[in-house]
Amino acid sequence: MKKSLILLCSIFLLSFVLNGCTQGESPVSSAVLSSAPESFSVVLTKEEISKETVFRKTAAADGEIVLTGELIERIEAKHSQGSSPNGYDITFHLTEEGSKQLAEGSSEIVKEEQELSIWGKDGIITSAKMTEPITDGTFVLSGSYGEEEARQYMDQFAK
Structure with a gap:
């Protein structure tokens, strides 16, 4: 089973390298696979983060904007190291102003x-x-997300 999964991942990666990314492809589909074939890690840099990414006071669409995408240095999605070892964390690293x-x-x-x-x-x-307020410039959505959900979230944050 493990050999089959590794072979499948290898074929996928080889196909990806040989064919390249196609226009309109998800920005996150080119995620870097870690050594464990069932996990992935994605990093969006400041230049790759959508300006439509915003933090708002309240859940209302017209809620006061607290933070915009321009003030996010990077966003990372990776396998959780915390209390949900089978899930993924999404970590926001903010600029000093952010x-x-x-x-x-x-x-x-x-x-x-x-x-x-x-x-x-x-x-x-x-x-x-x-x-509690967030005062250290880092905000984490913690590990209850599956891989597909984490990928979808990262797609939402990407340009």
């Missing part, structure tokens, strides 16, 4: 007992009630 904005905005959200929502190209991706 870190300040999210610290202020998330402090207000906690004080007002609101939600923080994250929006992508096609609308809301997730929202959650906050209990």
Whole structure:
């Protein structure tokens, strides 16, 4: 079984290399496979992040914008190292200005007992009630996502 899976992944990668990416292909489909064939890792750099990626106060489409895609340095999706070892984490690394904005905005959200929502190209991706402000410039959506769901989220964050 393991040999079959490794062979299948090898064929996929070889096909990908020989055929190249086609126009209109998902930006995340070219994910770098890790040593374990069942896991993947994707990194979107500042230049690859959609400007439509926003963090909002509340889950409403017209909720106050707390942070925009321009202030995100990179977004990473990788196998969770935390409490959900079979899931994937999506980590947002913010610029210095983004870190300040999210610290202020998330402090207000906690004080007002609101939600923080994250929006992508096609609308809301997730929202959650906050209990503590985010002050260190890093925000993690933790490991309850399967590989396909993590890929879909990363597609939403990509240009």
